[in-house]
Amino acid sequence: MPFKDLREFLRALEREGELVRIKEPLSPILEITEVIDRTTKLPGGGKALLFENVKGYDIPIVANIYGSEKRIKMALGYENLEDIGWKLYRILRPEVPKTFLEKIKKIPELKKLSDAIPKTVKKAPVQEVVIKDPDLLSLPIPKCWPKDGGRYITFGQVITEDPESGIRNVGLYRLQVLDKDRLAVHWQIHKDGNHHYWKAKRLRKRLEVAVAIGGESPLPYVASAPLPPEVDEYLFAGIIMERPVELVRGVTVSLEYPANAEIVIEGYVDPEEPLVDEGPFGDHTGYYTPVEKYPQMHVTAIVMRRDPIYLHTIVGIPPQEDKYLGWATERIFLPLIKFNLPEVVDYHLPAEGCFHNFCFVSIKKRFPGHAYKVAYALLGLGLMSLEKHIVVFDDWIDVHDLGQVLWAWGNNVDPARDVLILKGPIDVLDHATNEVGFGGKMIVDATTKWREEGYKREWPEVIRMDPEVKRKIDELWHKLGIE
């Protein structure tokens, strides 16, 4: 089961031997990063870290709590993360019940959905302390890398509402501390928070913003999930947990935010104001993103628990903790990709490709040009539209095995015939394109080629052993003393 709040999750991590308490006094300026970076590079992602003694602050910092397969599964409460996607698949699939009995059987599914709707509470742990004269510098917000433009909140759930429809969005966007009550909000142009900002600008309205740290264990993850704009991330969290996220109304904003969070920063963005310099920031590409213009958030209040814990993550040269957040998204969204493209067997977005540089996808090929059909469709699917290289394989290639991927790619591709160069939107963090956010894409068809696709030779057969011989050697194998 997912955990009610960050501290309950930490207790479970400690019981499982997944948490290391660090008593050594360390500065939030660079020193903590160095420890986290070395930890995330350990095999399997290392342990979660609790920095109990942060120099200059009496608030501890935790990091890398989602940074392994085991811990992200614990946080979400599933052994197989694809089950979350299948749950959504069943909700989305338009299936008309044929009989009265089938109709009745559908009711538990619908009940589960209504149980997932966020619940508003009056009294909230996160509002134990209310500070209306906020000072961001009183929080242990780290500076991650030497050339960063300042201190950055890296694991805040940035909550806004669509100024027209009122639908909530929760996005994981970094925020740079500008001074004691101002933050630069780094919602990139393709993201829903940015869309809310542009709508507010058109309507000449202020946009309220709340930034939540902590809460029920799936919440920091769901903020990073690429959900369609009309799906509330906290409803999604409720579907994952099979119980509602508890929300409370803000003190100086009318937004609701997680009642069980550790800290919430309330405020607003005024779209009439000029944009401010944001950056540089040592980013998840492994490079510094240069200074760019983003809106500023005015902080109107900080609310927190009496003994808050500050949740932090770093990005940098992969792998980092976000490898496992991205992996969760990859697994959870596979069933939804199959909902749109049933021919897709599996896909993989390697962390080393920063998720948007490479997509390896395997398909059940049924007709000439099928690989292109799938690649075009993926490029039209939400944030998959930012992918730079899409390589399509036959169904039996394991796209998670880089050895198999390179073997099939190298052998099956004639670059003169099987590579297509296109243009389109590109992740704004990409520094290779001439313009920010716009550039080239490459589709590679690494499937077996058919005559209709111009291949006039006989496609060779893959070497496979006779099944009888395999069975015999299976039986003998342990006696041979090889393993």
Ligand SMILES: Cc1cc2nc3c(=O)[nH]c(=O)nc-3n(C[C@H](O)[C@H](O)[C@H](O)COP(=O)(O)O)c2cc1C
């Ligand atoms: C650790 C981490 C930091 C991130 N920082 C940013 C950021 O600063 N700006 C941004 O636009 N997206 C950032 N992202 C990606 C978004 O969280 C992700 O694209 C998410 O789907 C956005 O939510 P939205 O679809 O509601 O806009 C980050 C993701 C992770 C895992």
